[in-house]
Amino acid sequence: MKKIEVKGVTKIFGSDPAKGVELLKQGLSKDEILEKTGMTVGVRDANFEVDEGEFFVIMGLSGSGKSTMIRMINRLIDPTVGEIYIDGENIVEMDKEQLIQTRRKKLGMVFQRFALFPHRTVLQNVEYGLEVQGVAKEEREKKAMESLEVVGLKGYEHSKPDQLSGGMQQRVGLARALANGSDILLMDEAFSALDPLIRKEMQDELLQLQEKLKKTIVFITHDLDEALKLGDRIAIMKDGAIVQIGTPEEILTDPANEYVANFVQDVDRSKVLLASQVMRKPDVVTTWKDGPRVAARKMEEKGISSIFVVDKDKKLKGLLTIDAALQAIKENRWVEDFLVQDYHVTSPDTPLDELITVAAETKYPIAVVEDEKLLGIIVRVSILAGLALGKEEMNGQ
């Protein structure tokens, strides 16, 4: 069964939302409606489904309606029209009591600016959801401690939120959402307020957690890299409408329209990544004293068909192919005479996009060289991996 189903949801902010819906039906754009009536179209005719255990990312720039969208799932904002089913029940039609129960039992939420209660300790923050349900103090403290442990904050339970760093505060936010034991996590730009290193750490940890917990996650972000990294599927929003839903691969390789294409191009990894970030350590390098037999054996071991040759100072001398090495053995001559020089040399700070065509044409690895020294090699696989995984992952290796 689908965990969340969103059907024909529209939100108009303004004095006469019904009229706004009418105008939308007539095909007017967001800007035209704003100009004509002064009303803002928050979300227009959104339709999507989220499977149980799926990591669903909604991505869009500010003003795209993504924050409004996520707030309609737990009805912090009421939709103007449309239906939203949580476990098959339409949350839009629930009365106050049902809504409160659904929020308590089924929906956890994590906020961009953490939204912790500053007057409560970390533990009291985490147990808040259970407290409002009337769970006994002992039990709720036990559950809160468990979820604090899950996010790695054991020992901080009696601190006040303002004594913690941003990353730790957001862990409290996450623990608070987990403590209820709800299946669905709504995460509104949960990592956007964190600095890049902490953000990456939190992303990794969330992915690890998700492996274990298998929650249904709806995650909002304005960052395509984050969306690609986290999402099983991604919905891209623009001007209140969802323009494409697909897996990260589909979004990258098959953008639904020009807007998505521009977006994908804007964060084109090939322009961001440098040669030094995707190169790998040269697998094996025969020093000058190694004879052709050693070179041949190393190539055989590593399963490669060519190897770079450097001298004692790591200065690049040339490339030895397996054929040449065998020839040298047969003729019992110095390796030097058989070195190939028609490989491609590049500097460490060359953008990746300049290397893509080279990598496609050359039959040898690209040598990354600085001051004549061989720093690393780039093969076609490294370029593809770099494009798919991104800068941080490559650096992490």
Added chain:
Amino acid sequence: MNYFYLPLEDWTNTFVDDWLIPVLGPVFDVIREYLLIIISVFESFLLWIPAEVFTILLTILAWRVAGKGVALFTLIGLFFLGSVDLWEQGMQTLAIVLVATLFSIIVGVPVGILSAKSDKVERFVRPILDFMQTLPSFVYLIPAILLLGIGIVPAVISTFVFATPPAVRLTNLGIRQVPTEVVEAARAFGSTPWQMLIKVQLPMALPTIMAGVNQTIMLALSMAVIASMIGAPGLGAEVLRGISQINVGMGFVGGLGIVVLAIILDRITEALGNKR
């Protein structure tokens, strides 16, 4: 500019004489009776407790809440009140201030909460607050005397009228200042409106609300002299006597007594608001 004559004066008099006093008179009699009981409980308690005990207790409170400096000032200030032979008057003024403040909080904080929760209520309440704060207090002293007679009860009610607005305004402000995301978080985890108010909004608004209470107390004290014009006893009456007898010393000593009380109450309530 008198193109036509607006007989507002006559209307007001007719309203007060023919409707307000006959209709609401009995109601105000009841109010007067109960208020008198509450005030005399406060007053007799403050006068019953020995000055030395009161001084020690208040000094300890000041020390615990606001630190050494304020405690020292409290000690010296209360000694001063005793030494100029104004202890009784000081306690009478304190009783009026405390009762008026109590009512200001009981009425002001809930009204502040309501106006924070509803823009309609806020729009309705705001002009009333402006009216209460800017209308010269003598104007409502007159009907207060007509309805409640002379004495301590109309003094407390006039003080209440004058001192309540900051309690309302700052409660309203404090609750509205709670960040939207925090309120959203409380809602998202399934709080009822009441839980939201008690567990999130009021605790977070508390420092601001306490600033309002502090202002309320200050305004109540500043009404002491005016209230004594309709018969309230205390330090204000002392000042008034000094004025009517052209006795500068008497007025000065009474006035200084008010200042001493004001500083003690201000520092202690201010520290209460900032504590945590």
